[in-house]
Amino acid sequence: MRLLLLLFYYIFVSISEASDKLVKIATLHDYEPFCFSKEFGVEIIPPGKDSKYLKGYSWEIVRQSYHKMGYTIELNILPWPRALEFVKEGKVNLLFPAGKNSARQKIFHYSKEYVNEAKFLIYTLKNKSINWKGVKSLKGMNIAVKKDYNYGELFNDADYFNKISVNNISQGFKMLFANRVDGFAGYEKNWDYIISKEGNASNFKKYPYFGATYEYVVGNINDSLVIRLINVFDQGKRHIDFSGVTLKTQKEWFQNVDYM
Structure with missing residues (x-):
């Protein structure tokens, strides 16, 4: 009986820890080369895995920042107006990449580290x-x-x-x-x-x-969970900056593009 109770306890702890390290993020589908996908949808992406659909420099920065901190990402790929509504209504925790303007700063908390x-x-x-x-x-x-x-x-x-x-x-x-x-x-x-x-x-x-403008990870300014999750992104971003991952990602996405 005691062994069974211990087993249930460890299962409960494992589930709680997993849910504690989940971040729900929305982004857009048509923002090459930063974020782009041929399909809308929702994916669960644990550390070490990548999206089947979403590609782009900004996605790589956000994905690797959260994965570095051990977080699983629930990724919502949406039209931009709908992504804005999702984060305003609390259907997701965060949105990226978002630039600053006076209207947005009244409703969004911004990451300190920028994405692009x-x-x-x-x-x-x-x-x-x-x-x-x-x-x-x-x-x-x-x-x-x-x-x-x-x-x-x-x-x-x-x-x-x-x-x-x-x-x-x-x-x-x-x-x-x-x-x-x-x-x-x-x-x-x-x-x-x-x-x-x-x-x-x-x-x-x-x-x-x-x-x-720099563009950031943002979320509801009045949500304490959002502020914590954005702090996690900031920590992860500083880690990948220091380790050279950010620079490597920049070279992969921009080095061979023939800009005007």
Whole structure:
């Protein structure tokens, strides 16, 4: 009887420890080369394993940071608007990668360690030209933007040009090529990656950065579990930085990409 009770106790402890080291994370599916997948879905990914569907630099950084700390990841691959709703409603603990703006900082707690960096800039056709003096140069123009993306306060709040939402990066470049918009606001690494992969980079040119943001792991600002799980990410990220894993991952994803 005593042996049976001990067995139940150890099973209970093992289950409790396993559930204590589970983090529920949401991310998007169409953010090459940071996060991308051909399918939506939910996966359970224990330490040492990888997603069957999600690929990308930012996923590698988050996965390896949590796995370094012994955590299993419940990964939710979703459209970005739905991923935002999931974390706001507490259906998942965390969301990545998210940039900072004043609206988000009112509701999200941010990791101290960043996942990746996004630099904002405008693309036009090669044979078109903007007398570039910053965002104000876009006055009166039609500018394509990726739906629900953050471009920084200056661009987000500007009301002197038209913002035309697109569902994906390829769609935005097709509209630009067809002269349906005057420019396309983008994130340099991601937009360059897509047009380089699609082989049409030579049709476009880009202008100086009008802003940039680091992107982070975030969660509900009022949830104590979220704050603890983000602290775990920060610790894991510092471990992989120190061990050289982050640098190795950067080389794997960016060294051989032919950027504009």
